[in-house]
Amino acid sequence: MAVSLAPLDPNQTHGEAPAHTAEMARLRDEVFLLETLMDNSPDSIYFKDLESRFTRINRYAAERFGVGEPAQAVGRTDFDYFTDEHATQAFRDEQEIVRTGLPLVNVEEKETKPDGGVRWVSTTKMPLRDSAGRIVGTFGVSRDITQRKEFEDQLERQAFFDTLTHLPNRALFMNRLQHLFHRARRAETDLVFAVLYLDIDRFKGVNDGLGHQAGDDLLVEIARRLERCVRPSDTLARLGGDEFTILLEDIASEVDATRIADRIQRELSTPFLVHGQELFSSASVGIALSSSSYQRPEDMLRDADIAMYRAKAGGRSRHQVFDADMHQRAVSLLRLETDLRRAIERGELVPYYQPIIDLATRTLRGFEALARWRHPTRGMVMPDVFIPVAEETGLIGPIGDFMLLESCRQMRKWQDLHPRTPPLCISVNVSTRQLAQTDVAEQVRRVLLETGLAPACLTLEITESALMQNLKSGAGVIQRLHEMSVRLHVDDFGTGYSSLSYLHNFPVHTLKVDRSFVSRMEDAPNQAEIVKAIVSLAQNLGMEVTAEGVETNAQADALEDLHCTSAQGFLFSRPLPAADAERLIVDGIPPY
Ligand code: C2E
Ligand code: MG
Numbered sequence: 001m002a003v004s005l006a007p008l009d010p011n012q013t014h015g016e017a018p019a020h021t022a023e024m025a026r027l028r029d030e031v032f033l034l035e036t037l038m039d040n041s042p043d044s045i046y047f048k049d050l051e052s053r054f055t056r057i058n059r060y061a062a063e064r065f066g067v068g069e070p071a072q073a074v075g076r077t078d079f080d081y082f083t084d085e086h087a088t089q090a091f092r093d094e095q096e097i098v099r100t101g102l103p104l105v106n107v108e109e110k111e112t113k114p115d116g117g118v119r120w121v122s123t124t125k126m127p128l129r130d131s132a133g134r135i136v137g138t139f140g141v142s143r144d145i146t147q148r149k150e151f152e153d154q155l156e157r158q159a160f161f162d163t164l165t166h167l168p169n170r171a172l173f174m175n176r177l178q179h180l181f182h183r184a185r186r187a188e189t190d191l192v193f194a195v196l197y198l199d200i201d202r203f204k205g206v207n208d209g210l211g212h213q214a215g216d217d218l219l220v221e222i223a224r225r226l227e228r229c230v231r232p233s234d235t236l237a238r239l240g241g242d243e244f245t246i247l248l249e250d251i252a253s254e255v256d257a258t259r260i261a262d263r264i265q266r267e268l269s270t271p272f273l274v275h276g277q278e279l280f281s282s283a284s285v286g287i288a289l290s291s292s293s294y295q296r297p298e299d300m301l302r303d304a305d306i307a308m309y310r311a312k313a314g315g316r317s318r319h320q321v322f323d324a325d326m327h328q329r330a331v332s333l334l335r336l337e338t339d340l341r342r343a344i345e346r347g348e349l350v351p352y353y354q355p356i357i358d359l360a361t362r363t364l365r366g367f368e369a370l371a372r373w374r375h376p377t378r379g380m381v382m383p384d385v386f387i388p389v390a391e392e393t394g395l396i397g398p399i400g401d402f403m404l405l406e407s408c409r410q411m412r413k414w415q416d417l418h419p420r421t422p423p424l425c426i427s428v429n430v431s432t433r434q435l436a437q438t439d440v441a442e443q444v445r446r447v448l449l450e451t452g453l454a455p456a457c458l459t460l461e462i463t464e465s466a467l468m469q470n471l472k473s474g475a476g477v478i479q480r481l482h483e484m485s486v487r488l489h490v491d492d493f494g495t496g497y498s499s500l501s502y503l504h505n506f507p508v509h510t511l512k513v514d515r516s517f518v519s520r521m522e523d524a525p526n527q528a529e530i531v532k533a534i535v536s537l538a539q540n541l542g543m544e545v546t547a548e549g550v551e552t553n554a555q556a557d558a559l560e561d562l563h564c565t566s567a568q569g570f571l572f573s574r575p576l577p578a579a580d581a582e583r584l585i586v587d588g589i590p591p592y
């Protein structure tokens, strides 16, 4: 080999006295050993002179540089094999090593392979000295660590990125937010930033209706569109499920944040094509702006979340900026939740009963049980306030249980005390979550057994929207209830956008026309027409109709003319405590 290796060059001894032959042989063996070692090393090894020209490289280095034979690299520099930037840095490093005599250990660098791919190497460079200890160049060993790097990258992606959308996950988002908190503390002037909390409206419907794969595909599509709404310096993350967050850094004011929220709505308003289906989507967006009162990033995220809930409650597809009042409301809601947990055991929860009237005979058919909460300090709390809290917290399970048991027991008692034909019936409300998360059919079976009430005397009221949201999970429950002869009434009909023909798939006994239609009946002729249409369609499908919220005689008369079966409303009676309701059973409905 023609390459010179400074401290151990056997050629230098060429032509000397035979006395040195033994020494020569030893040196040759040594060189052979070193060459074997070098050429079989899985690392690239190279030697350079003081000007950073290669004096020798091993096989692996030749491969790394893309040259056929190691000898071809002699006299060349990094500039021949690497980018200028890389080569310049290497040159500087080596000059530094030559100057100071200090090594450079395990420097990790990324380089472009001759085939264009990427390689990571970990390099250690040392000064090369001659036998007198003078520095005559440098040598380096570079180990290919591409696999390890890829593995590390993958681990990092798993730890900080969402696998479905490849967006940053909660951990990375909180990391960045934390970072911004630090920056804001150090900054001289006020740093304004915002957290946007997004929840996709009615996403559950997609998952339930079209399956999880479609849901996943939609989420990926949504992620791509959201990316178009933010600047590269912002962080868009997926927190999980259908919830996304955006961190807007360095904005001028609230206006910038609301403008982004508007842009998001616009982006989402174009329909999505998922599994051949056109889907419409929108998001409810809560916005929290940076403020010195925030001590922790979590608090800011929490407030954006609270604001998002307000946006959703305000009618979806909108945004809401957090304000202090919301915090108050959230706190009081939390207190309500704590109180609600104790309400049942303390006997604060009571069913009220509102009579249901047969319009043709003007007699009592039964009652609807409506939950009331006698709160020790707040007074009477209405179901509109605490049922949503109960649903959110899972307390709807025990509350639903209690209402069902208590009202069935009460009805059985009344039937025993005041027998009549046909027997009075009791209607009990079942909420969305109850239908989705509890085994209502099993619950009903137990209660009927325990109270001895005939199944035909029990009606479950399920709102139209609850039914539509639980088409799959609800269908089985409803079928089993039907097999037990328990009746199903569709509550608040007309507000849930279902079609009557769809409802026909369920064993629906009665439609309860929502109060909003009844109350407008006298206002405009077309409103009366709607009720008329509902009644006749229901009749054609073999269902009965109950009108909700009847308040005037005119409404009652009009409904009777339409052959609406029964009615409920303040005109006949408000919901009453059990004792007062019992008086109605005995005395009959007062004339109206
Ligand atoms: P809903 O099932 O549609 O009940 C009818 C609501 O309309 C009741 O309100 C009733 O008091 C009211 N109402 C009846 N007649 C009239 C009228 O002539 N005019 C007016 N303005 N209102 C009338 P309430 O008791 O506040 O209940 C509200 C809702 O809360 C119920 O609507 C029902 O969806 C839910 N709810 C009540 N009790 C329970 C329960 O035990 N479990 C579940 N899951 N939900 C319940
Ligand atoms: Mg009801």
Ligand code: MG
Binding pocket: 491, 492, 512, 514, 515, 548
């Ligand atoms: Mg209703």
